[in-house]
Amino acid sequence: MAQPNIIVYLLRKDLRVSDNPILHYLSASSDHGYTHLLPLYVVPANQVELSGFIKDGGASPFPKAKSSVGRYWRCGPHRAKFLGESVWDVKQSLEAVGSGLAIRVGMVGDVIGSLLDGLKKANHKVGAVWMTSCEGTEEESDENAVAAICEKGGVKFKVWTDEKYLIDDRDVNVESPEKLPDIFTTYRKSAEPLREKPRAVLPTPEKGSLPPFPAPSAVSSQTPPFSIPETRKELVEYLVNPVKDFLPNIPTFPEKATSAHPFEGGESAAQTRLNHLVRSEGMKNYKDTRNGLIGTEFSTKLSAYLALGCVTARQIHHVLVGYEDGTNSTFESVDGYGGGENEGTKAIRFELLWRDYMRLCHQKFKHKLFRLGGFKSGAEEYKEGEKKIKWKFPNPKKASPTQEPDAERIAKILERFLDGTTGMGLIDASQRELIHTGYTSNRARQNVASFLAKHLGIDWRYGAEWYEMLLVDYDVSSNWANWQYVSGVGNDPRGEMRIFNPVKQAFDYDKDGSYVRSWVPEVSKLEKLENLFQAWTASEEDLRAAGLEGNVMVTDPVKRIEFSVEGKPAKPNKRPFFRRRGQGRGGVDNAAGKGDIPANGSDESQGNSPGAGAPTSEIGADKTPRSPYRAGGAPRGRGGGYRGQQRGYHGNHGMRGGGGRPRGRYAPAVQGHHHREATPLQSDV
Numbered sequence: 303m304a305q306p307n308i309i310v311y312l313l314r315k316d317l318r319v320s321d322n323p324i325l326h327y328l329s330a331s332s333d334h335g336y337t338h339l340l341p342l343y344v345v346p347a348n349q350v351e352l353s354g355f356i357k358d359g360g361a362s363p364f365p366k367a368k369s370s371v372g373r374y375w376r377c378g379p380h381r382a383k384f385l386g387e388s389v390w391d392v393k394q395s396l397e398a399v400g401s402g403l404a405i406r407v408g409m410v411g412d413v414i415g416s417l418l419d420g421l422k423k424a425n426h427k428v429g430a431v432w433m434t435s436c437e438g439t440e441e442e443s444d445e446n447a448v449a450a451i452c453e454k455g456g457v458k459f460k461v462w463t464d465e466k467y468l469i470d471d472r473d474v475n476v477e478s479p480e481k482l483p484d485i486f487t488t489y490r491k492s493a494e495p496l497r498e499k500p501r502a503v504l505p506t507p508e509k510g511s512l513p514p515f516p517a518p519s520a521v522s523s524q525t526p527p528f529s530i531p532e533t534r535k536e537l538v539e540y541l542v543n544p545v546k547d548f549l550p551n552i553p554t555f556p557e558k559a560t561s562a563h564p565f566e567g568g569e570s571a572a573q574t575r576l577n578h579l580v581r582s583e584g585m586k587n588y589k590d591t592r593n594g595l596i597g598t599e600f601s602t603k604l605s606a607y608l609a610l611g612c613v614t615a616r617q618i619h620h621v622l623v624g625y626e627d628g629t630n631s632t633f634e635s636v637d638g639y640g641g642g643e644n645e646g647t648k649a650i651r652f653e654l655l656w657r658d659y660m661r662l663c664h665q666k667f668k669h670k671l672f673r674l675g676g677f678k679s680g681a682e683e684y685k686e687g688e689k690k691i692k693w694k695f696p697n698p699k700k701a702s703p704t705q706e707p708d709a710e711r712i713a714k715i716l717e718r719f720l721d722g723t724t725g726m727g728l729i730d731a732s733q734r735e736l737i738h739t740g741y742t743s744n745r746a747r748q749n750v751a752s753f754l755a756k757h758l759g760i761d762w763r764y765g766a767e768w769y770e771m772l773l774v775d776y777d778v779s780s781n782w783a784n785w786q787y788v789s790g791v792g793n794d795p796r797g798e799m800r801i802f803n804p805v806k807q808a809f810d811y812d813k814d815g816s817y818v819r820s821w822v823p824e825v826s827k828l829e830k831l832e833n834l835f836q837a838w839t840a841s842e843e844d845l846r847a848a849g850l851e852g853n854v855m856v857t858d859p860v861k862r863i864e865f866s867v868e869g870k871p872a873k874p875n876k877r878p879f880f881r882r883r884g885q886g887r888g889g890v891d892n893a894a895g896k897g898d899i900p901a902n903g904s905d906e907s908q909g910n911s912p913g914a915g916a917p918t919s920e921i922g923a924d925k926t927p928r929s930p931y932r933a934g935g936a937p938r939g940r941g942g943g944y945r946g947q948q949r950g951y952h953g954n955h956g957m958r959g960g961g962g963r964p965r966g967r968y969a970p971a972v973q974g975h976h977h978r979e980a981t982p983l984q985s986d987v
């Protein structure tokens with residue numbers, strides 16, 4: 303028998319059989335010359351904790367897979383479960399078309415090295431190792447390691463274009479990553495019309511069309527001390543067990559809460575969800591529902607599938623086209639069928655382009671994605687007059703001796719931010735939802751990130767790493783670039799000036815308080831919304847009735863934001879003053895409004911805004927007046943109602959012209975135990 307000529311396909315963030323360029327090529331072409339295909343998935347030791355794969359509880363040869371700043375697990379239980387399910391699903395799909403999947407754990411280079419050795423010993427030729435490209439410095443090191451091994455062994459190595467984005471790399475209208483516009487809107491305009499851009503979806507290989515799986519005896523087994531699970535259940539357990547106790551005292555799942563993301567991982571589940579979204583009119587209604595907080599239906603929940611490549615953005619696009627053009631009869635009964643692109647489907651493409659953009663930013667800024675100074679790490683990226691932000695650190699070695707509050711206190715505040723006991727209802731609800739389910743809405747994410755970076759002034763990377771551990775949809779580019787964006791060190795033209803007021807946002811998006819009530823049961827008995835959103839504002843009587851006397855969220859909230867219910871603007875987006883100043887429609891409510899802004903909170907008009915650094919509104923949004931519900935001891939704010947405060951702001955605090963920063967400490971009347979002074983914006987610290 304002729305010597306087998308094997309091709310190894312290393313799957314990474316492309317855990318699908320459909321619309322898969324490598325599998326399509328191997329199934330459709332007859333002259334590639336490979337007799338066998340070895341699909342392989344390696345659980346990477348530096349990103350996922352592997353001790354669960356050691357049966358006798360022995361020590362792992364790898365360091366714990368923990369983050370560098372906060373020392374949190376790199377991959378927490380929610381994503382670990384989703385990953386296990388997704389890997390198993392692609393294994394089954396490959397088996398269904400007559401192939402299979404070898405699962406291994408370790409460092410990618412080592413695993414490939416030992417597999418190549420084993421195949422050689424079994425007198426098999428390895429013709430090539432292929433993989434799709436993946437964003438990330440670690441992923442790049444893996445590619446380099448495999449390339450070096452292949453070169454040494456005379457094996458061809460190829461990295462294929464990752465085709466899971468809306469606009470294929472080959473069609474991106476930007477000469478090189480360095481030329482990527484720093485403003486999303488500019489990039490979007492260069493990419494439009496979006497509906498015409500995605501490439502065709504590739505067909506799924508038919509049964510028997512792929513080269514067969516090599517003889518199992520030729521495929522070397524997992525190196526000790528690890529063992530490979532034999533069932534889906536075991537795989538999930540091995541991945542989840544070491545990381546499930548990520549907090550010392552994880553609270554029990556609140557009785558009245560339900561997960562917005564109860565979905566299982568894998569390509570099959572992604573396709574089911576995608577079709578459901580069209581049939582249920584979720585896609586059509588997306589623009590109106592995307593800012594929701596509760597339930598499975600308010601946004602697509604496709605992010606985790608996209609992150610692992612269980613589905614591609616262009617598959618989503620094509621399913622939408624089938625509905626819009628009336629060419630997929632399974633959607634015949636859905637309102638809008640055959641009616642062309644509608645508001646909902648257009649908005650989905652828009653969001654998918656944000657995802658593309660964040661990935662391109664990663665290509666442009668590379669390791670700056672992880673730097674405290676963000677994309678602005680080099681002084682040259684700061685505009686004239688813009689000061690570097692002075693962050694607060696929980697680590698005494700990093701904190702300056704004059705840091706206020708000191709490192710020990712910041713460490714406690716950070717702990718409470720992470721476990722959701724800050725006393726700020728919306729933030730606590732989101733953080734607890736994240737702990738319990740691995741998901742929290744985009745609206746909540748923006749508020750959480752802004753709260754840590756801009757209200758508390760704490761090194762934002764703790765938040766980004768916490769999200770990395772807990773998000774089921776963690777994606778290196780989307781997570782870190784969004785954290786930078788909201789923290790004021792990334793590609794938000796309004797940068798540090800954009801501040802979300804979590805009380806106002808709660809009033810706008812959690813209108814009846816159900817979200818906070820369901821995730822923070824301790825405060826659920828408080829009737830008034832303003833008390834629910836900040837328990838310290840409740841009267842002693844109400845606190846007693848709710849059993850909240852002495853609760854740390856009441857006695858020691860990490861931040862107090864004074865907020866007047868009566869003065870709250872009825873229509874957050876209509877703030878003509880700011881528009882007159884050339885802010886575009888974003889104005890005050892870029893952070894707070896809805897309808898005019900994409901889910902990620904930046905608006906369409908920012909590219910047109912003459913003064914990217916002009917004073918914005920979010921200051922106004924946060925610059926909230928003395929609350930009529932002010933609890934005893936709470937500091938009095940300046941001015942009367944919200945509007946009065948706005949006037950005061952404009953009247954009392956002159957702005958430098960055209961794009962200048964506001965003079966002086968115009969900080970809002972936001973006070974807390976540890977922020978007795980009116981807290982300045984980061985730039986003024």
Ligand SMILES: Cc1cc2nc3c(=O)[nH]c(=O)nc-3n(C[C@H](O)[C@H](O)[C@H](O)COP(=O)(O)OP(=O)(O)OC[C@H]3O[C@@H](n4cnc5c(N)ncnc54)[C@H](O)[C@@H]3O)c2cc1C
Pocket residue numbers: 592601602603604605606608609650653654656657658660742743744745747748751769773775776777778780781782784785788901902
């Ligand atoms: C601080 C912060 C951290 C984030 N971390 C991640 C992350 O690790 N992984 C991730 O996929 N998204 C991240 N996002 C973006 C966004 O919040 C999620 O993509 C979205 O909430 C996922 O839910 P969905 O699939 O229902 O989104 P939908 O509203 O249904 O949007 C459809 C798709 O568009 C893409 N998308 C939407 N908004 C954004 C955005 N701002 N940036 C990039 N892509 C976007 C996602 O792929 C999403 O699945 C983050 C946002 C913030 C503010």
